[in-house]
Amino acid sequence: MSEHLYRLVEVAGTSKTGTDDAIRNAIAKVDKNLGTLRWFQVVETRGQIDEGRIAYWQVTLKIGLSVKDA
Numbered sequence: 001m002s003e004h005l006y007r008l009v010e011v012a013g014t015s016k017t018g019t020d021d022a023i024r025n026a027i028a029k030v031d032k033n034l035g036t037l038r039w040f041q042v043v044e045t046r047g048q049i050d051e052g053r054i055a056y057w058q059v060t061l062k063i064g065l066s067v068k069d070a
Helices: 019-033
Strands: 006-015 037-050 053-066
Touching (some): 006 037, 019 037
Antiparallel strands (some): 037 053
16 A cells, blocks of 8 residues: 655635535636645535625635655
């Protein structure tokens, strides 16, 4: 079994429809820009309220990316 090394990035994804979409939006953007994603962890969930209704869901994630051997 080989040993692995990961780099962590922390991001916040947003969505008007829900937490799942906020997570998926964040992962898609990080994957497009950094690639080699391996796992994620939800750190915090919050939202923006506008006129008594949820306007946006905000989810903070830690995402693990594989670090390649030199």
